[in-house]
Amino acid sequence: MALPTFKGGVHPPDHKELSAGAPVKEAPSPSQVLIPLSQHIGAPCKCTVKIGQEVKKGDLIGEPTGFVSAPVHSSVSGKVVALMDVPNAMGRMVPAVVIENNGKEEWAQLKDNPDYMRLAPEELREKVKDAGIVGMGGATFPTHVKLSPPKEKPVDVVIINGAECEPYLTADHRLMVESPAEVLEGLKVIMRILGVEKGYVGIESNKPDAVEKMKEAASGEAGIEVVELEVKYPQGAEKMLIKAITDREVPAGGLPMDVGVVVQNVGTALAIFEACRYGKPLIERVVTVTGRGVKNPGNLMAKIGTPVRELIEACGGLNDNPVKVVLGGPMMGFAQYTLDVPVAKGTSGVLVMSEEEHSASGKFGHCIRCGNCIDACPMGLMPSLLSIFSEKGFYEETKDYNILDCFECGTCTYVCPAKRPIVQFIRLAKSLIKR
Amino acid sequence: MAVAKKEQELLVTVSPHIRSDETVGRIMWTVSLSLLPAFVFGVYYFGPKAVYVTALCIVGSLFSEWLVQKMTGREVTLGDGSAFLTGLLLGMNMPASAPFYIPLVSSFVAVAITKQLFGGIGYNIFNPALIGRAFALITWPRAMTSWTEPTAAFVGLDAKTTATPLGLLKEGGMQKLVEVFGDKASLYTDLLLGHRAGSLGETSVIALLVGGAFLLYKRYITWHIPVSFLGTVAVLAWAFGGKGGLFTGDPLLHLLSGGLMLGAIFMATDYVTCPSTRLGQVVFGIGCGVLTILIRLKAGYPEGVMFAILLMNCFAPMIDRNLKSKVFGLKKEARK
Incomplete structure (x- = not known):
């Protein structure tokens, strides 16, 4: 039987074999961490510490300045040594708190809640908010906002996104294999917060061990179903995942809650459980360090603020052939110009690409109108035409072709035989017409 | 591209960082x-x-x-x-x-x-x-339009004619055509195999079908244009192609002759000059079929595939503009 999926998409080689079998290891504690004050979509945090101040693990160092915002906590115990700008994954300089690690791993006072499932939904939501949890699949949207749907948008389904459709990445995969019960508890907390009876865990079928473990954990749980999905990029995009699992179609320009669905990433679910159970803020996450440019690919539990350089060193260092370092996956990740960039809440992977793995973007030809991109576009757009309009400067015309529905998955550029930078042209047009 | 010896040499480009190997x-x-x-x-x-x-x-x-x-x-x-x-x-x-x-x-x-x-x-x-x-x-x-006799390879077979089957049909009707090829069965067999006068690459329907099947298998073409084109020709030939009134025509004869197979599989499917969406391609194929039959049955030329495709080429951009692909999530919103 065909597994559920969506229309369109592509099958890039997934190269997950490099790190899929490697259990999550604790990354060495860095001598200092650089914790950006803005690791989420929304208002940046206000710094709450001073240079010279001693902090412990889990201490608040940045407080939110709006509803759509998330607090930031220290991931080490030690002393604040600098408040300075550091590069983020997108290459911009953002304010950050630099903390020197005293190696004592002292925790701040955390509030343990063995009976967390008895807490009122509002209390649980407050715990998620205070823990600074954001969408850990990469979108980094503050989670408590997603868990506060307006009254006129009733939610009846929660989906845990275990698709992990980006090639190479295995962080969510390992979490599902190693901590299935915790991930499932996270789902139950989300369902309780939203008052929802139906929960799903969507996993691509290239992770049979994760499917098995999650099914085992979910057996006997009423209303929770583990769904095996076809392996296809971008299966993990919210709208595609919702379509595959519930057959509901999020309206163009709309949000999942418009069709009564809230989607949370596997890592986010685990963080939600830990926040509600142990009062633990989001100060560490699993990062897949992979690619043929790194000696021993693997999955590391890394403290937020750890420079990427130290994660690469923890995996044996670079081979002699790296050409590019990408944060995230190869389809939507960001290439880095420095290895000083710190791990943030949305950093799912560090991909060190060798010359052979990486496709150079360079010369491209005319569109031959083969329609490959139209067939592959998960949003049903006509990327070929959009790219031509954008290339020729007809930006306004792109609106008639629903350019704003594009979420820039890059599938069009991937399939183009003329090697046209289609999604790049689309980004250009989008940024210009939004002005 | 050189390997990045130093951190400063790391390549920075926007995503996606991988491409398919199609060219x-x-x-x-x-x-x-x-x-x-x-x-x-x-x-x-x-x-x-x-x-x-x-x-x-x-x-x-x-x-x-x-x-x-x-x-x-x-x-x-x-x-x-x-x-x-x-x-x-x-x-x-x-x-x-x-x-x-x-x-x-x-x-x-x-x-x-x-x-x-x-x-x-x-x-x-x-x-x-x-x-x-x-x-x-x-x-x-x-x-x-001077179709020479084929070389001696098929001596003994009915390939001596210097008019194409469609030319014969136009001049003398079905009767003449059957006369030249012997009987109806050998007419169809010869057309299928390609034992007939015509352009040098259009005659063998079976060889063209093999090539078309290969392209379908490689996914370089889809069924939409060939099937809608050929289907339209078949239906219209059956409906209007006969002398004895409606639905007395011979669809098989029309499918197997002329440049139809070459045109429908290899020419009408040219990426650049056909519509890009599947629905548009079906409309395009139907248009090609209608024009082909119109020319074959009612115009001065015995064969119409070439002009039919060229005329429809003009409409391809318009078809694309009016039959855009279905945008995810748009229908429901429009219904509101």
Whole structure:
């Protein structure tokens, strides 16, 4: 039987074999961490510490300045040594708190809640908010906002996104294999917060061990179903995942809650459980360090603020052939110009690409109108035409072709035989017409 | 690209960082390969002249591409196989008896004028090979419709005629056609195998179907245009093709003859000159079918595939504009 999926998409080689079998290891504690004050979509945090101040693990160092915002906590115990700008994954300089690690791993006072499932939904939501949890699949949207749907948008389904459709990445995969019960508890907390009876865990079928473990954990749980999905990029995009699992179609320009669905990433679910159970803020996450440019690919539990350089060193260092370092996956990740960039809440992977793995973007030809991109576009757009309009400067015309529905998955550029930078042209047009 | 020896040499580009290994060249050369069975049959059936005519078309096409690209200071792209494919298709659309200047001049019209002067690959409105052939047909109507007897390879078979089956049908009706081929069964068999007069690459339906199946398997074409095109021709031929009133026509005869198979599988499916969406392609195919039958049954020419495709080429951009792909999540919102 065909597994559920969506229309369109592509099958890039997934190269997950490099790190899929490697259990999550604790990354060495860095001598200092650089914790950006803005690791989420929304208002940046206000710094709450001073240079010279001693902090412990889990201490608040940045407080939110709006509803759509998330607090930031220290991931080490030690002393604040600098408040300075550091590069983020997108290459911009953002304010950050630099903390020197005293190696004592002292925790701040955390509030343990063995009976967390008895807490009122509002209390649980407050715990998620205070823990600074954001969408850990990469979108980094503050989670408590997603868990506060307006009254006129009733939610009846929660989906845990275990698709992990980006090639190479295995962080969510390992979490599902190693901590299935915790991930499932996270789902139950989300369902309780939203008052929802139906929960799903969507996993691509290239992770049979994760499917098995999650099914085992979910057996006997009423209303929770583990769904095996076809392996296809971008299966993990919210709208595609919702379509595959519930057959509901999020309206163009709309949000999942418009069709009564809230989607949370596997890592986010685990963080939600830990926040509600142990009062633990989001100060560490699993990062897949992979690619043929790194000696021993693997999955590391890394403290937020750890420079990427130290994660690469923890995996044996670079081979002699790296050409590019990408944060995230190869389809939507960001290439880095420095290895000083710190791990943030949305950093799912560090991909060190060798010359052979990486496709150079360079010369491209005319569109031959083969329609490959139209067939592959998960949003049903006509990327070929959009790219031509954008290339020729007809930006306004792109609106008639629903350019704003594009979420820039890059599938069009991937399939183009003329090697046209289609999604790049689309980004250009989008940024210009939004002005 | 050099390996980044130092951190400072790391490459920074925007996503996606990986690409499929598909290229324009691979597509064009694969389509050329898929024409091989039909071409080989043409050579076997019409003799060395078929090679000669086709070679002239290919050389003319490559030269025209090179010339215009040199003259306009653009990059020379002979390696992408596009000009080669145009030449091959043009050659397969010629009578094997064409004198040397026809292939040369038509290939210049096809590649230099129809394609390069409009901006090169991707920007031509009309199918280059078909414009080349249309130009030849109008300029040298006699030479382009004199179908010589095939070489001795099939002595004893009913291939002596110097008119195409559709020509015979137009002149003398079904009766005459059956008379020439012996009986109805051998008429269909000969048409299927390709034992008939015609352009050198169009005659063998079976060889063209093999090539088409290969392209479908490689996913370089989809069923939409060939099926809607052929289906429309079949239905309309059945409905209006008979002398005895409605629904007395012979759809099989129309499907197996003329340039229909070559046109429906290899010419109408040209990416550049057909619509990009599947629905648009079905509309395009139906339009091609309607025009083909209209010309075959009611116009002066016995065959209409070429003009039908060329006329529909004009409409391809309009079809694309009016039959956009279905945007995810848009229908529900529109319904509100």
